[in-house]
Amino acid sequence: MRISELAGASGLPVATIKFYLREGLLQPGRSTSATQATYDDAHVRRLRVIRALTGPVGLSVQQARTILELIDDPGDDLYQTLGSAVSALPPAVDAASVDDPDPYPRARAALAALGQVYDPRFAAVAQLEAALAATEAAGMPLGEPRLLEYGRHLRQLAEFDLEQMPPEPHAAVEYTVLGTALYEPVLLALRRLAHQDVAAQRTLGADEA
Structure with a gap:
């Protein structure tokens, strides 16, 4: 398909597609002349992924490029690749000083309480530290009962996600x-909607009483 047809299939303007091509987010099409190229269904899917990352997910072009580069060239270590992806996702946090012997004490304690591995090199550890520090600063620290309840359910989600992971290495990384x-x-949206539903049900129950 030509770029105009690619625009129709993806729902994106031609100018936006050309911008993604210039920025290296979208692979070039197959050249048919000095000024024209053809595209296929792989380009349509790629554009939909780009639109999702830069739209609902809220990534910048640079962050989306990092994610897509990891998918295109994931390397041999899935754990390291996932860590690189997490570091590209919000919230952005500053890395701890290499001279700090205990850079993430809150995250370390929380993961110990949950019985989970603590690896300060994994970007989500720094993100957890910053989030826990913010709850303390606001006067709403995350107590152990809430931590354990959150952790229990999130662990179940993680186990389910990994059970669905494709066996082929490149597909697993993607x-x-x-x-x-x-x-x-x-x-995040489901949690907010669950709060709304529980609150509505409790209000309805109180009215009926």
Whole structure:
């Protein structure tokens, strides 16, 4: 298909597609002349992924490029690749000083309480530290009962996600990296909607009483 047809299939303007091509987010099409190229269904899917990352997920072009580069060239270590993807996702946090012997004490204690591995090199550890520090600063620290309850349910979600992971290495990386980026906003929205539903049900129950 030509770029105009690619625009129709993806729902994006031609100017936006050309911008993604210039920025290296979208692979070039197959050249048919000095000024024209053809595209296929892989380009349509790629554009939909880009639109999701830069739209609902809220990534910048640079962050989306990092995620897509990890999918295109994941390397041999899925754990390291996932860590690189997490570091590209919001919230952005500053890395701890290499001279600090205990850079993330809150995160370390929380993961110990949950019985989970603590690896200060993993970007989410720094993100957890910053989040826990923010709850303390606001006067609403995350107590152990809430931590354990959150952790229990999130562990179940993680186990379910990994059970669905494709066996082929490249597909596994794409599934893990994109799943991390695309599903987290869904989890956040579902939590907010669950709060709304529980509150509505309690209000209805109080009215009936």
